[in-house]
Amino acid sequence: MKRGPSRAVLGNIAMMALLAALAWLLLRLHLQEDWWPGAPTASHWRWAAGSVVAYAAVCALLWWRGRPRDDATREDGQAPLLLVWASQTGFARQLCERSAEVLRAAGVSVRVRGLHQVDATLLQQTTRMLLIASTTGEGDAPDHALPFLRRVMPQALALPHLQYGVLALGDRSYGHFCAFGHQLGAWLRRHGAHPLFDTIEVDNADPAALRHWQQLLGQLGGNVTELPDWTPAQYQPWQLQSRRQVNAGSPGAATWTVALVPADGVLPAWQAGDVVEIGPRHGSDEVDAWLALHARDGNAQVEGQSLRDWLARSHLPVLPDSVHAGDAALVAALKPLPHREYSIASTPAEGQVLLLLRRLLRPDGTPGLGSGWLCDHATLGGRIDLRFRSNPNFHAPSPDAPLILIGNGTGIAGLRAHLRARVEQGAARNWLLFGERTAAHDFHFGDDILGWQRAGMIARLDTVFSRDGGVHRYVQDRLLAELDTLRQWVRDGATILVCGSLQGMAPAVDAVIEQALGHEGKEALIVAGRYRRDVY
Numbered sequence: 001m002k003r004g005p006s007r008a009v010l011g012n013i014a015m016m017a018l019l020a021a022l023a024w025l026l027l028r029l030h031l032q033e034d035w036w037p038g039a040p041t042a043s044h045w046r047w048a049a050g051s052v053v054a055y056a057a058v059c060a061l062l063w064w065r066g067r068p069r070d071d072a073t074r075e076d077g078q079a080p081l082l083l084v085w086a087s088q089t090g091f092a093r094q095l096c097e098r099s100a101e102v103l104r105a106a107g108v109s110v111r112v113r114g115l116h117q118v119d120a121t122l123l124q125q126t127t128r129m130l131l132i133a134s135t136t137g138e139g140d141a142p143d144h145a146l147p148f149l150r151r152v153m154p155q156a157l158a159l160p161h162l163q164y165g166v167l168a169l170g171d172r173s174y175g176h177f178c179a180f181g182h183q184l185g186a187w188l189r190r191h192g193a194h195p196l197f198d199t200i201e202v203d204n205a206d207p208a209a210l211r212h213w214q215q216l217l218g219q220l221g222g223n224v225t226e227l228p229d230w231t232p233a234q235y236q237p238w239q240l241q242s243r244r245q246v247n248a249g250s251p252g253a254a255t256w257t258v259a260l261v262p263a264d265g266v267l268p269a270w271q272a273g274d275v276v277e278i279g280p281r282h283g284s285d286e287v288d289a290w291l292a293l294h295a296r297d298g299n300a301q302v303e304g305q306s307l308r309d310w311l312a313r314s315h316l317p318v319l320p321d322s323v324h325a326g327d328a329a330l331v332a333a334l335k336p337l338p339h340r341e342y343s344i345a346s347t348p349a350e351g352q353v354l355l356l357l358r359r360l361l362r363p364d365g366t367p368g369l370g371s372g373w374l375c376d377h378a379t380l381g382g383r384i385d386l387r388f389r390s391n392p393n394f395h396a397p398s399p400d401a402p403l404i405l406i407g408n409g410t411g412i413a414g415l416r417a418h419l420r421a422r423v424e425q426g427a428a429r430n431w432l433l434f435g436e437r438t439a440a441h442d443f444h445f446g447d448d449i450l451g452w453q454r455a456g457m458i459a460r461l462d463t464v465f466s467r468d469g470g471v472h473r474y475v476q477d478r479l480l481a482e483l484d485t486l487r488q489w490v491r492d493g494a495t496i497l498v499c500g501s502l503q504g505m506a507p508a509v510d511a512v513i514e515q516a517l518g519h520e521g522k523e524a525l526i527v528a529g530r531y532r533r534d535v536y
Helices: 007-031 042-066 091-105 120-125 143-152 179-190 207-220 284-293 307-312 327-333 369-377 409-425 446-454 475-480 483-491 505-527
Strands: 081-086 110-114 128-134 163-170 200-203 236-245 255-262 275-279 340-343 353-358 383-389 403-408 430-436 460-465 495-500 531-535
Touching: 081 091, 081 143, 091 110, 091 128, 091 163, 091 207, 128 179, 163 179, 179 505, 200 207, 207 340, 207 383, 236 369, 255 369, 275 369, 284 307, 307 327, 340 353, 340 369, 340 409, 353 369, 353 409, 403 409, 403 475, 403 505, 409 430, 409 446, 409 495, 409 531, 430 475, 446 460, 460 475, 475 483, 475 505, 483 505, 495 505, 505 531
Parallel strands: 081 110, 081 128, 128 163, 163 200, 403 430, 403 495, 430 460, 495 531
Antiparallel strands: 236 255, 236 383, 255 353, 275 340, 275 383
């Protein structure tokens, strides 16, 4: 279908017409010989010169503030991460600058560029890149991206060294939703680059998608996710039904299962592959210690809630002794704690949201924000702030299609939900590959998995435990030994779902899949939606 000119083009035409009209009016003044009877005075010349100098100073300031910023190369020789924006209205550029702030706060060196400033040389010098790309009209690129489309994309580049991620901005009411972001991702894959994670689609600045992007930025920064959410979630009240450690004696960090139920008893619907966002809180002892230190009454009411409750959900401020702000002013200045994302390990038919999480410890030995709240501080039967986030990129195929599930560590949570859903649907052509530390302590959901295998609902099961010895140490090693089996399952129409570590397992499994199918074969799976990842 032929489309008319974009709104940006029409706006430019209108502006040119306005400028032409103004030029004509000024020209008419010049054609009148007596429009200004005298020569300019000295003061007029000074004002004119000052105006020119002021204009030049403003232009220089704007250029200085908008110039590309490059952080120094790290001591280990790693080049800065490249953050690229393609923006029509400025929103993508704003998100790019906020992303740079998150990464810099985590100690990551970055360089920020508009897509029009990216050339082949820069791509060949970069090992990690994140793109934030808007789509305009019916699938068009932003105007400033045209030099990249015309000069860089036609080139036959080899980019096997490049890892990238894409945040695609769009409007689902248009026919080609997030088309330009997907176009960039497909072009990079065709030239050998490797995606760090599946493209994240953002519909009209969807807060949940942006929070997910911020979570991934924290992972790239080394699990530094203490910054407040850009758009805080609107949570629903749930209750902590049960929790228990499931890997006592493991050489790894303590791993817990946590079961949650809705406070109102009404269980919402979700699909296998979806995630929940948990609003963590500080432990009561930590809040009470802060209140005592700053001589505050935790029971004081501010906007219908106690000061203690406000503090529990926020970063605890460090107030100088000279500051004696009122409670209302204090609450207004609080920054809410960021959410934590967890894969759902259960289906609605089980009547609960089941999570599997590793209890992380900070360098000082205190538990992490999210895991500390769920594993240590929250009381049984107490309130848990929870919000669902649909994750369509990790939903399962038709029950008639074979399914290959690959994961490690707590990534088994998302895979367990898919297996449970397949059991409920009577779909038995399932192949699970799972890796952890020890079989005796770290075979999470092992009873369920072995039971489903005995019942004929898991056609093939491959487990690898790195601390137990054996021929294969990691799940990618086991997959590499089964290339022929992998090819056959793919020929039979299988979809591959990968859940687990962003930094280690996921790229290694990706390399094995490419070795088995070739670059074009892997690309065809991605385009068909038969290779999907949920990594963290």
